[in-house]
Amino acid sequence: MDLFEDTPAPAGNSPEYTVSELSGAVKRVIEGEFGLVRVRGEVGRVSRPASGHLYFDLKDDRSVIAAISWKGQVARMQVRPEEGMEVIATGRMTTFPGQSKYQLIVEDVAPAGAGALMAMLEKRRVALAGEGLFDAARKQPLPYLPQVIGVVTSPSGAVIRDILHRLRDRFPRHVLIWPVAVQGQDCAAQVAAAIRGFNAIAPGGPVPRPDVLIVARGGGSLEDLWGFNEEIVVRAAAASRIPLISAVGHETDTTLIDLAADRRAPTPTAAAEMAVPVRLDLVAAVDALGARLSRALAQGVSQRGQRLRDLARALPRPDTLLAGPAQRLDTAAGRLSGGLSLAVSRKRGSYERQAGRLSPVALAGLVVRRREALARRAEALEARLARRRDLWHSRHDKWASRLAPSLARLIAQAGMKITEQRRALQGFSARLDAAPAQRLAELARRLGALDRTRQTLGYDQTLRRGYAVVRGDGEVVTTRAAAEKASALEVQFHDGRLTLGAPAARSGGRKGGGSKPPEQGSLF
Template sequence: MDMFEDSPAPPGNQPEYTVSELSGAVKRVIEGEFGLVRVRGEVGRVSRPASGHLYFDLKDDRSVIAAISWKGQAAKMQVRPEEGMEVVATGRMTTFPGQSKYQLIVDDVAPAGAGALMAMLEKRRAALQAEGLFDPARKQPIPYLPQVIGVITSPSGAVIRDILHRLRDRFPRHVLIWPVAVQGQSCAAEVAAAIRGFNALAPGGPIPRPDLLIVARGGGSLEDLWGFNEEIVVRAAAASRIPLISAVGHETDTTLIDHAADLRAPTPTAAAELAVPVRMELLATLDALSARLSRAIAQGAANRGQRLRDLGRALPRLDSLLAQPSQRLDLWSGRLGGALGMAAARKRAAFERAARLRPETLLALIAGKRGELQARAQRLSDRAAVALERKHSQMDKWASRLDPALTRLLTTAARDIARDRDRLTALDSRLQAAPARRLADLAARLEQIDRTRQTLGYRETLKRGFAVMRGDGHVVTSKAAAERSATLEVEFADGRLALGGRPAKKGRSEGGRDQGSLF
């Protein structure tokens, strides 16, 4: 053997592990030592793939831990981690053997104090304001007296009772209540769905569409009111086509929905006061305006009457106004008789001149009319000849087109007749062959059914080793029926065999058996 050949190193006392065994051991140690931990740190990169899982990093000034929240866990989180937030994550440590790293499976995330929560709130407010969702120009005016008011709140709290009581005292209106959770994980989704649901109602439908919406909740901590700071709620409030009043918390509480709403009320009770006027004050104002209107009408009529009387005194007297017209009427009436006589004389003279007609004048007039009539008749005859000639030329043109068209029509008809004759011949051939083919098919089917009958018949069964037992000429299928039969007969495949009848009953033999037997 070559002295320089490599030789394996002598085995030591250390055990050998496979990669999977070592990874599993590390996984068990980490999961056993850190079953449930709370980790405080700053959220690094955040990834939300299409699977719904949530991947992010927790870091401080020296280290980074990869964190994962599965789809079901992420859906239950009240606060979603965002990059730059300082949070306290609750979960369990585990490993990922596929990449040789450890990671934290996060069940819940909470902001690390009110300062972190306010920082996240301010960041979200600035982002939504940059989109224009808080722009005062897009806010809608609140209706003065809405017919239907939609209230989005919890049906079991004191808020809805305060709103209904205040509306009843000020001005009773039709109120629709959309019950929602005003705190917790489902708060934001339910409030946004309620706003969109009220906006989706069709005007004039079976459920009346509100003219005004009120989103209300009592006071609470920042964490309790956090559902009204969620982006989904703010966007739903900003997109609402129905004017919306936000009444979340007490006067000092401010949420993001307050900026997106068309009007903010300091309390739910104040929202009801802003929604409708006081009915008694409105009636008093209406009575006062009616009284002012009546007084204004009476005063206006009195002023106009006085003005009319003043103007009437400035007018001249009726006699002075009618003096000159009366004088002109008398003058024209005196001239009218003479003017009528002169006009009648002129008309009579003109008539007499026209009535003195001579025969020569009449003959000349008749001759002129006759010549005019003959000229018109000649022109009419010429026009009729021209029209007749034009019609003849059109008739000749159509006649020249008729022969080729008739020829084409006859050719097409002959071709169609020949094609139909061929089809008729083919159909006749098929008709002649159809009965024979049908009979052949029926005969083949009948033969097949007969073969099936023979195969399934009892005689074929007998050939396979079976037999038919008959008693007194009938098929016997039980032992009791065979005992009752006087004669028995067995049919095999190659014939029948008669057996003995039922024996007479006798006493038992010494061996305890019957003396008689069927065979």
């Protein structure tokens, strides 16, 4: 006997499980024992894939549990787990047979006390401050008297009533209310959408664009105000092109939107007071300024009148000012007549001297001299014209000598071009003469081919292959019923046609026992 021969192992009382059976049994045990558990631990390794599910770890100083929140559960969470945050997770235990691991399906996450929330809030504040969202240099000044005020708050709370009441007391303005949830999981998304929506309103449109925004909410716990600490709200407030006043909670409550807003109000009522001045104070101030202006104008006119009178007393009398110029005018008038007489006598003497020089002999000599000068200029001009004419003649002869060879060359080139074009025209003429004959031959070939195709496809050729055409009462018959209805049938073969009698007469002869055989030439 071979000692190395395999021998079957002795069967025991223990049952045999498949891998899937054992994994299922473990799954049922764990889910049955830990149907609903609350686990406290630190969040580590948070993963958010495109599916929308949330994968993270819960750990302490000795152990780690894998945790999963499905997409619908994540949407209902008020607080999203972040790495390093200490939380209390509520869910149920289960297993993942594909990797032989157990995991916690988390339905809700709550911070493990206010200390965890404050730590997460401080971490977020530092990160956003590093981006410059809280810098004082980027904050906008509030308008002194806005025409339209946009309010982001809950329409059913006491906050909006306080704001409207304060605005009505101080300075009534047009108010646009954007209703939002101020608490819960939808708070952050709705508040951010409201801020962006007010900024998206076009100036001059059917809906007036607010000049200032107020984001308001009453007091509450840190968890109640958590929506105003979300990053999406802070970024929307920082990106607002409309000046924004944050009035969230009481004076002791501080949220991240307070740091990103252009102004922070301790209460919603204080936000309304920041937005508009007191109308009665403005009216009183305007009246006071008007009275001061009237008094200043009256005092200024009085002071300038007194100054004018003082200056007038310092001026000399008009008679005194005009006495000296009047005396100088009288003196000049007395000297004018003598000066005119002397000037006339001087001009007359000068004229007489000039007239003595203008005698007829002098004029004749002047004319002769001018005529001689004109003759000299005419001779010089004629000489210049002769030289200019000779120069042009020489230039013309030079160009004429160069023109003849050019003309001959151009004529020769034109002749060669005409010869080439004549040869091309002859070729075109020959092609034109041959084109009709070629076209007619081509059409004749196509016509012959089409005729042969027609003959091949015609039913005459089909008849020659042993087929026949049956007509009844002049119409082609294709069915037995049509043939029985026809009064007479005509069969066409390729070599002629054969007419048959009525089908009823032929069929009636067969029903009786003494019918005669069909006549020769009948097909029935």
